[in-house]
Amino acid sequence: MRAATHEVQIYYEDTDHSGLVYHANYLKYFERAREHLLGVRELVRLGEEGLGFVVYRCEMAFKQGAVFGDTLEIRTTPSLVSEYRLSFRQDVYRGETLLVAGTVEMVILGPEKAPVPIPASVLAHLAR
Amino acid sequence: MRAATHEVQIYYEDTDHSGLVYHANYLKYFERAREHLLGVRELVRLGEEGLGFVVYRCEMAFKQGAVFGDTLEIRTTPSLVSEYRLSFRQDVYRGETLLVAGTVEMVILGPEKAPVPIPASVLAHLAR
Amino acid sequence: MRAATHEVQIYYEDTDHSGLVYHANYLKYFERAREHLLGVRELVRLGEEGLGFVVYRCEMAFKQGAVFGDTLEIRTTPSLVSEYRLSFRQDVYRGETLLVAGTVEMVILGPEKAPVPIPASVLAHLAR
Amino acid sequence: MRAATHEVQIYYEDTDHSGLVYHANYLKYFERAREHLLGVRELVRLGEEGLGFVVYRCEMAFKQGAVFGDTLEIRTTPSLVSEYRLSFRQDVYRGETLLVAGTVEMVILGPEKAPVPIPASVLAHLAR
Numbered sequence: 001m002r003a004a005t006h007e008v009q010i011y012y013e014d015t016d017h018s019g020l021v022y023h024a025n026y027l028k029y030f031e032r033a034r035e036h037l038l039g040v041r042e043l044v045r046l047g048e049e050g051l052g053f054v055v056y057r058c059e060m061a062f063k064q065g066a067v068f069g070d071t072l073e074i075r076t077t078p079s080l081v082s083e084y085r086l087s088f089r090q091d092v093y094r095g096e097t098l099l100v101a102g103t104v105e106m107v108i109l110g111p112e113k114a115p116v117p118i119p120a121s122v123l124a125h126l127a128r
Numbered sequence: 129m130r131a132a133t134h135e136v137q138i139y140y141e142d143t144d145h146s147g148l149v150y151h152a153n154y155l156k157y158f159e160r161a162r163e164h165l166l167g168v169r170e171l172v173r174l175g176e177e178g179l180g181f182v183v184y185r186c187e188m189a190f191k192q193g194a195v196f197g198d199t200l201e202i203r204t205t206p207s208l209v210s211e212y213r214l215s216f217r218q219d220v221y222r223g224e225t226l227l228v229a230g231t232v233e234m235v236i237l238g239p240e241k242a243p244v245p246i247p248a249s250v251l252a253h254l255a256r
Numbered sequence: 257m258r259a260a261t262h263e264v265q266i267y268y269e270d271t272d273h274s275g276l277v278y279h280a281n282y283l284k285y286f287e288r289a290r291e292h293l294l295g296v297r298e299l300v301r302l303g304e305e306g307l308g309f310v311v312y313r314c315e316m317a318f319k320q321g322a323v324f325g326d327t328l329e330i331r332t333t334p335s336l337v338s339e340y341r342l343s344f345r346q347d348v349y350r351g352e353t354l355l356v357a358g359t360v361e362m363v364i365l366g367p368e369k370a371p372v373p374i375p376a377s378v379l380a381h382l383a384r
Numbered sequence: 385m386r387a388a389t390h391e392v393q394i395y396y397e398d399t400d401h402s403g404l405v406y407h408a409n410y411l412k413y414f415e416r417a418r419e420h421l422l423g424v425r426e427l428v429r430l431g432e433e434g435l436g437f438v439v440y441r442c443e444m445a446f447k448q449g450a451v452f453g454d455t456l457e458i459r460t461t462p463s464l465v466s467e468y469r470l471s472f473r474q475d476v477y478r479g480e481t482l483l484v485a486g487t488v489e490m491v492i493l494g495p496e497k498a499p500v501p502i503p504a505s506v507l508a509h510l511a512r
Contacts, residue, residue, distance in 0.1 A: 018145075023439040025408070027408035027411065032267050035267055040324075054446065057445045137424075140419070152280045152283035152284050159280075163396070185315075186316050196424075269406060273452050278397060280397070
């Protein structure tokens with residue numbers, strides 16, 4: 001599956017009074033990156049079929065903080081863990097410095113709120 | 129209509145790198161205070177009838193900043209502006225010091241996304 | 257002073273369970289737009305001199321909601337209200353539809369946390 | 385070390401357009417719970433000495449979603465992993481149903497931004 005890079009600009013809203021980016025916000029940047037990778041149109045289309053991605057597990061290791069004015073790069077590498085589960089390796093870089101190393105595992109819930117196999121259309125998007 | 133007071137504790141998540149509470153967050157505290165005033169059960173019940181509050185207009189004047197560890201008081205005074213519109217005066221105090229003076233005007237949208245008269249059950253809640 | 261346009265993509269994080277963008281988030285988009293207009297480098301430079309922008313007053317009128325997947329345009333027009341105060345007209349458009357009309361007034365606090373005249377370097381940035 | 389329970393009310397701001405609580409927000413609830421456990425006064429005092437907690441690693445497994453109007457319980461159990469590292473087991477319950485199981489590991493950075501041994505005052509707080 002193809003990897004992708006998404007750029008994030010750090011604004012006032014992203015920081016806390018320590019002067020650094022608030023740790024929970026990296027999960028937001030990860031999600032923005034995944035939405036660009038999967039395509040908003042595809043996500044809206046899935047929603048109309050009653051299908052929705054949900055995070056199943058996530059994990060982050062923090063190496064270094066980011067500050068106001070930084071431009072960060074989220075590097076995302078998806079992989080299919082099982083018929084039902086996608087895993088995204090998501091790392092945050094400032095230049096060539098790794099700030100945060102993350103992993104997010106997702107499933108897709110159907111109209112009954114039970115996991116469904118990852119649809120072929122999603123896999124096609126990720127393979128392109 | 130009765131006034132009400134809602135307490136807010138300031139955490140890391142509330143501040144930004146200036147060291148003060150991020151200005152947009154006061155609108156969140158205002159909403160928490162309104163939800164307590166209106167009652168979550170009443171709001172859920174309205175939702176089941178296809179009715180939902182939406183903010184129509186809001187305004188804030190900032191006098192002084194709040195910092196990590198502060199306990200703030202949101203003082204809310206509702207009033208009925210017209211058959212279709214509720215106005216909430218919402219002020220933020222730390223002790224007896226006014227930090228932010230706000231006003232939030234709300235309407236209720238029906239299933240067709242058009243404003244409906246404020247339901248009697250809502251007025252009853254606010255009159256108690 | 258020159259006007260400027262800033263684009264905002266609507267992600268999961270921006271919406272609430274009503275299906276629409278959470279109202280307080282528009283203040284975040286306004287700030288992102290102002291930061292691009294003023295220039296992050298200039299803002300960091302001011303910070304090193306002990307100067308910081310703070311919001312003094314703000315106001316928003318909500319006309320129509322935005323949803324997941326929308327691309328919004330924040331159109332910002334600054335003006336100098338007095339030696340000490342900048343006002344930003346900030347409107348949110350989806351295509352040619354006005355969703356939110358806002359105004360944000362700002363002052364700059366000096367090292368003593370008292371307002372200082374708007375620095376010439378800031379006015380130069382806004383005049384370009 | 386003593387365990388502690390912290391209650392969180394779910395407001396509009398906490399949810400996203402899926403109707404459920406946005407996944408990143410649980411990290412905020414975890415931090416609120418830790419701040420109550422450690423004591424805001426102690427955290428402010430540490431800050432005055434140039435010491436600050438930072439998240440080093442975190443992990444969450446999502447079992448079930450929470451919705452608007454829910455009252456959640458964050459159950460936190462701290463443990464000392466090494467001289468330099470505290471681990472907090474943090475689980476989210478609605479009644480007796482486990483919604484999210486989390487772990488957050490923290491270190492304390494000194495004035496030089498290097499990890500320092502966990503201060504005796506912090507351990508005393510957690511032992512009480």
